[in-house]
Amino acid sequence: MTRAYPAFTLGPVSTTFTQGVTALLGANGAGKSTLMRRIVGAESGGGTVTDEEGHEPSPGYLPQDFTAPKQLTATDYLRFVAWCRSTRRRPLGRADVGRALESVDLTSKARSKVGALSGGMLRRLGVAQALIGGSRILVLDEPTVGLDPIQRGELRRLLKVLGRTHVVIVSTHLSEDVAAVAESVSVLSGGRLVFDGDLAGLVQIAGRTDVTAESVDLAFSRVVDSGVDA
Numbered sequence: 683m684t685r686a687y688p689a690f691t692l693g694p695v696s697t698t699f700t701q702g703v704t705a706l707l708g709a710n711g712a713g714k715s716t717l718m719r720r721i722v723g724a725e726s727g728g729g730t731v732t733d734e735e736g737h738e739p740s741p742g743y744l745p746q747d748f749t750a751p752k753q754l755t756a757t758d759y760l761r762f763v764a765w766c767r768s769t770r771r772r773p774l775g776r777a778d779v780g781r782a783l784e785s786v787d788l789t790s791k792a793r794s795k796v797g798a799l800s801g802g803m804l805r806r807l808g809v810a811q812a813l814i815g816g817s818r819i820l821v822l823d824e825p826t827v828g829l830d831p832i833q834r835g836e837l838r839r840l841l842k843v844l845g846r847t848h849v850v851i852v853s854t855h856l857s858e859d860v861a862a863v864a865e866s867v868s869v870l871s872g873g874r875l876v877f878d879g880d881l882a883g884l885v886q887i888a889g890r891t892d893v894t895a896e897s898v899d900l901a902f903s904r905v906v907d908s909g910v911d912a
């Protein structure tokens with residue numbers, strides 16, 4: 683797929699995402715959010731995105747600038763999301779909201795106002811809204827950014843759990859996130875895919891077998907410097 687802005691071009695990017703967590707790694711401005719918006723259909727451009735049956739998917743999406751109305755309770759907000767995503771064939775309601783809150787470990791905050799949630803909880807609420815509708819594909823744009831180490835740890839654990847049942851595509855520029863949660867990595871540089879494979883294959887590029895933030899950093903620098911398309 684492609685997307686051209688006046689001063690930036692994404693792609694052509696051709697890749698396949700599978701069940702588990704794939705980290706989309708890249709420096710600021712590498713094109714991660716643009717690629718994610720193309721995947722979820724929030725941005726037009728060249729090429730197509732299809733699921734395994736060849737249909738256009740409707741992934742659950744956590745945008746980078748996720749917010750929710752502060753005066754609503756977590757439940758009321760999610761019920762509104764469920765109502766928006768309901769179709770005649772598939773009405774969504776109370777049970778779907780309950781399941782989404784449980785999945786992100788926010789059941790105890792169901793009646794709390796959005797404005798009273800911590801940054802980490804708000805981000806988990808963002809993941810909960812992405813789960814409403816039951817898509818197997820989750821596209822999460824920098825879900826750990828701005829969180830403190832404890833909140834980041836909680837979110838990483840959540841991503842790992844979701845990766846057991848979903849195709850989770852998560853963008854980050856933190857090599858710690860990649861080392862902690864990803865099975866696969868797609869590295870973007872200047873709008874081009876310069877690595878696409880499993881985490882062990884990425885660190886091998888730096889001559890390493892250990893998966894740590896340091897080995898990921900080293901390999902990331904190598905693939906970005908080489909600039910060879912994946």
Ligand SMILES: Nc1ncnc2c1ncn2[C@@H]1O[C@H](COP(=O)(O)OP(=O)(O)OP(=O)(O)O)[C@@H](O)[C@H]1O
Nearest residue numbers: 687688690708709710711712713714715716717855
């Ligand atoms: N709507 C737009 N119109 C014009 N240019 C855009 C638009 N959106 C993004 N860009 C440009 O495309 C490039 C890639 O942006 P993008 O937000 O996809 O990168 P990113 O890797 O997600 O960066 P970050 O990590 O900082 O969020 C940037 O140079 C940005 O200025």
